[in-house]
Amino acid sequence: LAKTTQPISMDSYEGQEVNITCSHNNIATNDYITWYQQFPSQGPRFIIQGYKTKVTNEVASLFIPADRKSSTLSLPRVSLSDTAVYYCLVGPPPNSGYSTLTFGKGTMLLVSP
Amino acid sequence: DAGVIQSPRHEVTEMGQEVTLRCKPISGHDYLFWYRQTMMRGLELLIYFNNNVPIDDSGMPEDRFSAKMPNASFSTLKIQPSEPRDSAVYFCASSLEGFVGGETDTQYFGPGTRLTVL
Numbered sequence: 001l002a003k004t005t006q007p008i009s010m011d012s013y014e015g016q017e018v019n020i021t022c023s024h025n026n027i028a029t030n031d032y033i034t035w036y037q038q039f040p041s042q043g044p045r046f047i048i049q050g051y052k053t054k055v056t057n058e059v060a061s062l063f064i065p066a067d068r069k070s071s072t073l074s075l076p077r078v079s080l081s082d083t084a085v086y087y088c089l090v091g092p093p094p095n096s097g098y099s100t101l102t103f104g105k106g107t108m109l110l111v112s113p
Numbered sequence: 114d115a116g117v118i119q120s121p122r123h124e125v126t127e128m129g130q131e132v133t134l135r136c137k138p139i140s141g142h143d144y145l146f147w148y149r150q151t152m153m154r155g156l157e158l159l160i161y162f163n164n165n166v167p168i169d170d171s172g173m174p175e176d177r178f179s180a181k182m183p184n185a186s187f188s189t190l191k192i193q194p195s196e197p198r199d200s201a202v203y204f205c206a207s208s209l210e211g212f213v214g215g216e217t218d219t220q221y222f223g224p225g226t227r228l229t230v231l
Contacts, residue, residue, distance in 0.1 A: 038156075041224070041225070042222075042224060042225070043117075043204045043206065043222025043223055043224060043225055044156065044204075044206075044220075044222050045222065046219040046220065046221075049219075087156070102157070102158065103148075103155055103156035103157075103158075104155050104156075105155040106155065106156075
């Protein structure tokens with residue numbers, strides 16, 4: 001079971017780029033890396049998923065180095081509405097079951113004016 | 114689509130009472146998940162279903178917890194008897210598929226049920 005380690009919290013200001021790094025030293029060959037976002041009083045929401053190198057969508061970018069032991073979620077020009085908890089998840093590999101997919105405690109991002 | 118629907122949104126009960134949480138997944142989704150979230154433990158997967166069949170309930174904390182999915186559009190999570198340590202936010206989520214070539218299909222979460230057991 002690949003365990004993830006993220007900072008507990010981060011602070012930023014509007015308009016800045018925010019990079020949240022997640023460590024997953026025991027990632028398995030077939031594991032994917034997925035990030036979710038959770039606003040207060042809401043359920044988590046999918047942001048981005050990747051396997052290696054770089055993935056970009058309309059919301060964020062995900063950078064994954066060659067050894068895949070870490071990943072970085074990049075949020076360009078954050079706004080106050082990006083204040084949320086961000087979860088890094090690793091796995092599960094095919095046919096292993098969702099029980100290996102754990103959310104952990106995430107990173108609380110606070111964006112200030 | 115209205116998204117995943119959960120009821121009630123808030124539940125306050127006394128220790129020893131039975132609690133039933135309800136979930137309606139997104140139509141057409143084959144997977145349904147029940148999670149519990151607390152400050153201490155974060156978001157934990159309790160159980161998940163595929164095509165109404167429970168696949169993995171290893172996250173269910175103890176026998177007081179049970180979950181059912183009688184049809185594709187409805188699931189319940191029951192706690193009997195409830196205890197104060199069960200106080201948490203319970204989320205239901207659904208996804209269209211499980212794994213797509215290794216990728217985990219996007220899970221869509223409901224708004225959650227905030228349970229308080231006094």
